[in-house]
Amino acid sequence: MDNPVRVVQYGVGPIGLATLRHVLRKEETGLVKLVGAIDVDPAKVGKDVGELLGDGRSTGVVVSDDARGLLADLKPDVVLHTTSSFLGSMSDQLILCAEAGCNVVSSTEELSFPYDRHPDLSQTIHEAALSNGVTIVGTGVNPGYAMDSLALMATGVCADVTEIHVQRIVDAGLRRRPLQAKVGAGITSEEFAARKATGKFGHIGLHESLLMVASGLGWVLEAVDESLEPVISDRRVVTDHFTVEPGSVAGIHHSIRGTVRGKDRITLSLQMYVGAQEPVDAVQVVGDPPINMRVDGGIFGDTATLATLINTIPLALTSEAGLKTSKDLPPVRAFATSPTAAQMSTA
Amino acid sequence: MDNPVRVVQYGVGPIGLATLRHVLRKEETGLVKLVGAIDVDPAKVGKDVGELLGDGRSTGVVVSDDARGLLADLKPDVVLHTTSSFLGSMSDQLILCAEAGCNVVSSTEELSFPYDRHPDLSQTIHEAALSNGVTIVGTGVNPGYAMDSLALMATGVCADVTEIHVQRIVDAGLRRRPLQAKVGAGITSEEFAARKATGKFGHIGLHESLLMVASGLGWVLEAVDESLEPVISDRRVVTDHFTVEPGSVAGIHHSIRGTVRGKDRITLSLQMYVGAQEPVDAVQVVGDPPINMRVDGGIFGDTATLATLINTIPLALTSEAGLKTSKDLPPVRAFATSPTAAQMSTA
Numbered sequence: 001m002d003n004p005v006r007v008v009q010y011g012v013g014p015i016g017l018a019t020l021r022h023v024l025r026k027e028e029t030g031l032v033k034l035v036g037a038i039d040v041d042p043a044k045v046g047k048d049v050g051e052l053l054g055d056g057r058s059t060g061v062v063v064s065d066d067a068r069g070l071l072a073d074l075k076p077d078v079v080l081h082t083t084s085s086f087l088g089s090m091s092d093q094l095i096l097c098a099e100a101g102c103n104v105v106s107s108t109e110e111l112s113f114p115y116d117r118h119p120d121l122s123q124t125i126h127e128a129a130l131s132n133g134v135t136i137v138g139t140g141v142n143p144g145y146a147m148d149s150l151a152l153m154a155t156g157v158c159a160d161v162t163e164i165h166v167q168r169i170v171d172a173g174l175r176r177r178p179l180q181a182k183v184g185a186g187i188t189s190e191e192f193a194a195r196k197a198t199g200k201f202g203h204i205g206l207h208e209s210l211l212m213v214a215s216g217l218g219w220v221l222e223a224v225d226e227s228l229e230p231v232i233s234d235r236r237v238v239t240d241h242f243t244v245e246p247g248s249v250a251g252i253h254h255s256i257r258g259t260v261r262g263k264d265r266i267t268l269s270l271q272m273y274v275g276a277q278e279p280v281d282a283v284q285v286v287g288d289p290p291i292n293m294r295v296d297g298g299i300f301g302d303t304a305t306l307a308t309l310i311n312t313i314p315l316a317l318t319s320e321a322g323l324k325t326s327k328d329l330p331p332v333r334a335f336a337t338s339p340t341a342a343q344m345s346t347a
Numbered sequence: 348m349d350n351p352v353r354v355v356q357y358g359v360g361p362i363g364l365a366t367l368r369h370v371l372r373k374e375e376t377g378l379v380k381l382v383g384a385i386d387v388d389p390a391k392v393g394k395d396v397g398e399l400l401g402d403g404r405s406t407g408v409v410v411s412d413d414a415r416g417l418l419a420d421l422k423p424d425v426v427l428h429t430t431s432s433f434l435g436s437m438s439d440q441l442i443l444c445a446e447a448g449c450n451v452v453s454s455t456e457e458l459s460f461p462y463d464r465h466p467d468l469s470q471t472i473h474e475a476a477l478s479n480g481v482t483i484v485g486t487g488v489n490p491g492y493a494m495d496s497l498a499l500m501a502t503g504v505c506a507d508v509t510e511i512h513v514q515r516i517v518d519a520g521l522r523r524r525p526l527q528a529k530v531g532a533g534i535t536s537e538e539f540a541a542r543k544a545t546g547k548f549g550h551i552g553l554h555e556s557l558l559m560v561a562s563g564l565g566w567v568l569e570a571v572d573e574s575l576e577p578v579i580s581d582r583r584v585v586t587d588h589f590t591v592e593p594g595s596v597a598g599i600h601h602s603i604r605g606t607v608r609g610k611d612r613i614t615l616s617l618q619m620y621v622g623a624q625e626p627v628d629a630v631q632v633v634g635d636p637p638i639n640m641r642v643d644g645g646i647f648g649d650t651a652t653l654a655t656l657i658n659t660i661p662l663a664l665t666s667e668a669g670l671k672t673s674k675d676l677p678p679v680r681a682f683a684t685s686p687t688a689a690q691m692s693t694a
Binding site: 022025031141145146149150152153155156157158159160161162216217218219260261265287288289290291292293294295296297299300303304306307308310311320326327328329330331332333334335336337338339340 | 369372378488492493496497499500501502503504505506507508509563564565566607608612634635636637638639640641642643644646647650651653654655657658667673674675676677678679680681682683684685686687
């Protein structure tokens with residue numbers, strides 16, 4: 001790429017701001033340039049993103065609430081999209097980007113593998129991407145990597161696979177405050193049950209990861225069984241944001257199983273709780289040869305989420321048009337790193 | 348895929364035969380079908396591949412030495428190509444396949460990332476693939492996966508990467524006889540030195556893996572330094588094929604380093620020797636976040652080599668035309684597994 005990739009950030013909430021910060025850092029490589037930012041929050045519209053980042057410098061990029069006008073004006077190469085976990089509420093934003101001729105890399109969890117939960121919307125988005133010659137992809141560390149595309153790649157050296165079991169254990173105590181709140185750190189078992197009863201509690205994307213793995217292997221699932229249970233703390237845990245007493249909720253154990261030919265062939269087990277002693281990402285493939293892949297310490301999600309978004313940029317730019325998932329694009333790899341920077345320190 | 352992928356096996360040496368055996372096993376899934384086999388060995392030409400496999404059944408597929416005629420006649424969807432480790436000696440075979448309109452998945456190590464060692468040939472092959480609308484890809488477990496495309500994918504969750512260190516330790520004693528011979532199991536240090544002096548000893552593909560990782564990260568290497576040393580056995584090791592006495596050669600330690608901005612940024616260390624106690628594939632990414640990925644026990648190469656070839660078939664079929672590497676295609680995943688088989692046992 002001779003010229004820097006021109007990026008617009010769509011959504012400047014916590015994830016969007018963290019993404020912005022890294023895009024700005026990467027500008028020194030000459031490979032990427034932030035040209036615009038979009039958000040509807042009146043407290044942010046009109047402000048320089050440097051001010052929002054609180055780093056005391058002006059970037060010249062001011063938050064706009066006019067998405068259509070800004071994209072038509074700037075014609076960026078790619079939009080980094082971080083406005084929602086749910087597809088239904090924001091598919092119009094994706095269509096708008098496509099109509100403006102922009103590729104989109106989105107953190108929307110439901111977009112990571114949208115075909116099962118949102119077949120009609122998926123088709124609409126795919127057609128909008130196709131007719132405008134752009135790529136739209138939803139990705140992230142989970143869903144989008146740890147429990148799906150990496151798990152699939154673990155099977156790539158197997159002559160046969162009969163089962164695949166994926167485990168992710170996250171020490172929520174090291175993560176940002178919203179995640180600690182999201183997993184229910186410090187609440188009671190009764191409160192956990194009440195939140196669970198709303199149907200809007202737990203990790204978003206496990207269903208998508210399961211379906212992506214099944215699709216990648218060409219397995220048709222006969223049944224899907226999901227469960228969400230509290231992890232009860234056996235001791236007092238104090239994080240920067242919460243205190244969890246013994247006997248109260250430390251976080252969630254969210255799991256899902258997919259059945260093929262009467263057997264649980266794909267299982268995904270996600271534990272996110274404060275005080276987890278041995279964070280890990282693990283993929284066990286029952287096959288020939290068997291594969292036991294581990295990322296010791298686990299993949300640190302706060303950074304990895306925005307990293308996968310940014311790292312997917314060059315893949316989205318060179319992919320054929322359409323709605324894609326992380327299993328359709330080449331293996332994601334780091335983009336615009338320090339050793340490519342013109343002014344890298346010698347440290 | 349509604350109809351089975353029609354496959355021709357080009358080369359029925361040890362790897363070709365092992366590949367054939369698995370393609371035939373996978374026919375029960377209805378996703379793949381062996382339709383032809385090519386080899387120039389007079390001892391094999393005219394024989395049914397079932398006879399060559401020694402499994403006492405007739406497949407109806409007879410080995411031909413007329414590659415051009417067979418491909419024109421059968422028009423297979425894909426050729427699995429396993430005739431050589433070196434590109435120079437067999438690029439005509441790839442061109443011939445392309446001219447017959449066939450996609451090619453090849454085990455040729457030098458084809459896994461051919462641009463550095465063979466820039467002109469790479470261009471010729473790419474143009475032949477393009478003009479005939481087919482995909483040509485070289486892959487395997489190493490090169491093609493363990494020390495390059497998997498290592499790249501390990502960086503995909505990193506916001507920054509400054510170094511990457513890849514280690515593969517193989518217990519050659521568990522591998523097929525040619526590999527044990529290839530690594531020098533049982534020879535003396537003097538014999539090792541003599542073989543090394545020929546320049547045709549050691550693992551083929553380490554250079555290609557290094558260049559693929561560098562290319563994937565966009566890093567321009569200032570220097571490449573390769574080393575090949577014997578692993579000396581500290582005890583008596585008896586395999587099915589060789590006896591290694593204490594003080595004699597157990598195998599090789601082959602490594603390569605790539606320098607960017609005055610520092611070893613990419614190192615690949617491959618140890619293949621009989622009696623290795625802790626086989627492993629490990630990727631250490633120095634970055635943000637740091638990543639420590641391991642495949643405990645290592646990836647068993649004999650099976651994984653042919654598995655990656657077969658598993659790359661659907662990726663090659665759906666890729667845009669041209670010469671591709673494993674970092675250009677979607678993450679490889681298992682293809683045509685038992686749970687997709689119509690007559691799978693309930694075990």
